[in-house]
Amino acid sequence: MLRNSVFRTVHSATKLHVTSSVRHYSRRALTTMAAFPDLRMETMVQTTTKHGMDVIHDPLLSKGTAFSLSERERLGIRGLVPPRTQEMDKQLQRIIRNLRECRTPLEKFVFMTALQDRNETLYYRLLIDNLEELSQIIYTPTVGEACQRFHSIYRRSRGMYFSSLDRGQMAAMVHNWPHDQVDVIVVTDGSRVLGLGDLGANGMQIPIGKLSLYVAGGGIRPTSILPVVLDVGTNNEELLNDPLYLGMGHRRLEGDEYYSFVDEWVHAIQNRYPNALIQFEDFQSKHAYNLLNKYKDKVCCFNDDIQSTSAVALAGVLASLKARGQTFENLSDERIICVGAGSAGVGVCEGIIDCMVEQGKVKSREEAYSRIWMLDQHGLIGNSNLGSEQTSNGERAELDERQVCYEKKDMKDRMSLEEVVKAVKPTVILGLSGAPGVFTEGAIRAMADGVEKPVVFPLSNPTRQSECTAEQAFEWTDGRAIFASGSPFKDVEYKGQIRKVNQLNNSNSFPGLGLAITTSRATRVTSKMFMETAVTIANMATEDQLKQGILFPGMGELRRVSKEVATRVCEVAYEQGLARAQLPQGSSLKDVIEDSMWNPEYVPTIRIDGHM
Ligand SMILES: O=C([O-])CC(=O)C(=O)O
Ligand SMILES: [Mg+2]
Numbered sequence: 239m240l241r242n243s244v245f246r247t248v249h250s251a252t253k254l255h256v257t258s259s260v261r262h263y264s265r266r267a268l269t270t271m272a273a274f275p276d277l278r279m280e281t282m283v284q285t286t287t288k289h290g291m292d293v294i295h296d297p298l299l300s301k302g303t304a305f306s307l308s309e310r311e312r313l314g315i316r317g318l319v320p321p322r323t324q325e326m327d328k329q330l331q332r333i334i335r336n337l338r339e340c341r342t343p344l345e346k347f348v349f350m351t352a353l354q355d356r357n358e359t360l361y362y363r364l365l366i367d368n369l370e371e372l373s374q375i376i377y378t379p380t381v382g383e384a385c386q387r388f389h390s391i392y393r394r395s396r397g398m399y400f401s402s403l404d405r406g407q408m409a410a411m412v413h414n415w416p417h418d419q420v421d422v423i424v425v426t427d428g429s430r431v432l433g434l435g436d437l438g439a440n441g442m443q444i445p446i447g448k449l450s451l452y453v454a455g456g457g458i459r460p461t462s463i464l465p466v467v468l469d470v471g472t473n474n475e476e477l478l479n480d481p482l483y484l485g486m487g488h489r490r491l492e493g494d495e496y497y498s499f500v501d502e503w504v505h506a507i508q509n510r511y512p513n514a515l516i517q518f519e520d521f522q523s524k525h526a527y528n529l530l531n532k533y534k535d536k537v538c539c540f541n542d543d544i545q546s547t548s549a550v551a552l553a554g555v556l557a558s559l560k561a562r563g564q565t566f567e568n569l570s571d572e573r574i575i576c577v578g579a580g581s582a583g584v585g586v587c588e589g590i591i592d593c594m595v596e597q598g599k600v601k602s603r604e605e606a607y608s609r610i611w612m613l614d615q616h617g618l619i620g621n622s623n624l625g626s627e628q629t630s631n632g633e634r635a636e637l638d639e640r641q642v643c644y645e646k647k648d649m650k651d652r653m654s655l656e657e658v659v660k661a662v663k664p665t666v667i668l669g670l671s672g673a674p675g676v677f678t679e680g681a682i683r684a685m686a687d688g689v690e691k692p693v694v695f696p697l698s699n700p701t702r703q704s705e706c707t708a709e710q711a712f713e714w715t716d717g718r719a720i721f722a723s724g725s726p727f728k729d730v731e732y733k734g735q736i737r738k739v740n741q742l743n744n745s746n747s748f749p750g751l752g753l754a755i756t757t758s759r760a761t762r763v764t765s766k767m768f769m770e771t772a773v774t775i776a777n778m779a780t781e782d783q784l785k786q787g788i789l790f791p792g793m794g795e796l797r798r799v800s801k802e803v804a805t806r807v808c809e810v811a812y813e814q815g816l817a818r819a820q821l822p823q824g825s826s827l828k829d830v831i832e833d834s835m836w837n838p839e840y841v842p843t844i845r846i847d848g849h850m
Contacts, residue, residue, distance in 0.1 A: 270446030379700030431670030438472030439485025456749030457835025548589030669705030750803025
């Protein structure tokens with residue numbers, strides 16, 4: 239099958255389809271290929287200048303025991319691997335057997351990392367074929383533990399680190415990355431890793447995990463991704479005092495120093511990879527919005543925690559409307575409580591407000607704000623002139639301009655969740671607090687007293703940080719809840735009946751977005767793209783699934799979800815005049831998207847000399 243439309247015209251004369259690693263293809267190489275029996279016409283090939291052990295030890299080239307005899311001959315690896323050539327299915331059998339012998343999720347994580355470091359094709363095949371199970375290892379929740387233990391389990395480098403030692407050097411340093419084409423970069427400063435707080439340079443596992451899903455779910459090429467940590471220090475005392483910690487041993491840069499550091503990095507990246515999509519990930523709230531606002535109109539970038547979380551949460555609420563026998567237009571009639579007023583909480587609520595305003599059923603943005611009650615760690619953002627409940631969480635810092643919009647003038651400040659629930663009778667409760675257990679039994683039972691089908695979405699990650707468990711949600715609502723969580727839970731048996739859980743995670747959104755940006759070569763990421771992502775995801779479940787409480791396809795169908803999302807986002811990119819790629823004539827957008835997705839399979843490797 240044709241993999242990359244860019245090469246369609248270049249190679250149509252030779253009827254030869256090549257992988258994107260092949261940039262320049264000489265007549266000599268073509269003649270050489272014809273001389274080898276495993277290279278048929280109508281096949282894809284990859285080329286390398288490497289030889290011998292260097293091929294075996296390059297995870298992007300290695301096929302382990304799957305090199306054919308003629309490949310072994312021409313790559314100089316005859317005798318360097320066991321004699322029997324094994325097909326990928328046999329390799330997978332061995333890998334799965336070994337994986338099953340790992341006792342803990344963290345052991346599985348280390349095992350998966352080792353596989354990725356040996357043979358990326360096999361790693362992605364295994365991941366795609368077992369996404370439901372293995373996303374829980376390489377992504378949330380296990381990736382959280384892997385970050386906490388990063389400096390203990392560290393084996394081999396992956397990605398790039400830019401530290402406070404590198405100021406003034408970044409424009410040169412980016413050229414150390416070995417690939418000329420980079421489509422997607424995920425960058426973190428490790429300051430708010432999932433709901434686990436400041437983990438400094440240990441946060442590297444997050445960009446690596448996210449990018450694995452870009453490849454597995456969104457079909458981005460493994461050579462075109464770049465995981466990055468901006469090591470601006472850490473304020474985590476435990477890490478600062480740990481001699482094995484691998485990041486910079488000083489406190490975080492702040493203020494101008496911090497922003498000029500990030501600025502230098504963005505410029506360096508723009509210089510070498512002007513077309514790359516930059517995903518800001520797990521930045522603490524105080525910087526997340528500032529960085530997004532600074533770069534979103536200048537650079538092709540977005541903030542995953544603000545914008546993807548917002549898209550999937552909106553998708554969840556919209557799909558839940560259908561599951562409750564209503565339509566998307568009923569969004570403005572919802573009464574929504576959001577627990578968590580950080581960048582994720584505010585981002586999610588802004589997405590919902592944007593959608594209410596776009597639908598035109600509210601008269602003003604202010605009216606839309608009145609549908610959402612926001613709580614932070616101190617309680618409701620209410621009116622302190624009406625009195626204020628004391629909490630044990632110290633003083634509340636001054637609210638920022640985004641949080642202030644949610645202030646409820648007619649309610650006492652700092653009311654507890656349970657009090658707010660009793661006063662408001664919410665239809666939806668969202669958790670973006672990173673605070674495990676804040677959805678208390680009293681609050682959820684009170685919610686279930688007020689509505690027939692309470693929508694309960696504890697979205698904090700990893701699983702241990704979830705605002706409540708799936709079991710609790712069903713127990714406390716007499717099995718009536720519509721449930722979605724950020725990290726995976728198992729379906730729940732309630733009074734002999736199965737209650738369905740949904741995983742409502744950013745991963746439903748970002749791989750498809752990346753695929754769309756890469757295919758269309760869009761120059762910017764817009765809020766319209768996220769809103770359409772939400773609507774696309776919300777339309778994916780069938781009537782039958784909605785009746786069972788399934789709001790959208792699970793992680794196992796990430797490739798299908800990403801394809802749908804990418805198709806719609808691509809359309810938006812063209813509608814908004816942001817796309818630069820010329821689409822091939824006569825193909826549907828969906829086919830172009832499908833064709834551009836990388837699929838892990840072994841293709842014949844040929845050796846070329848470095849001068850071709
Ligand atoms: O990584 C995830 O599972 C979702 C996310 O971005 C976060 O919780 O920060
Ligand atoms: Mg995140």
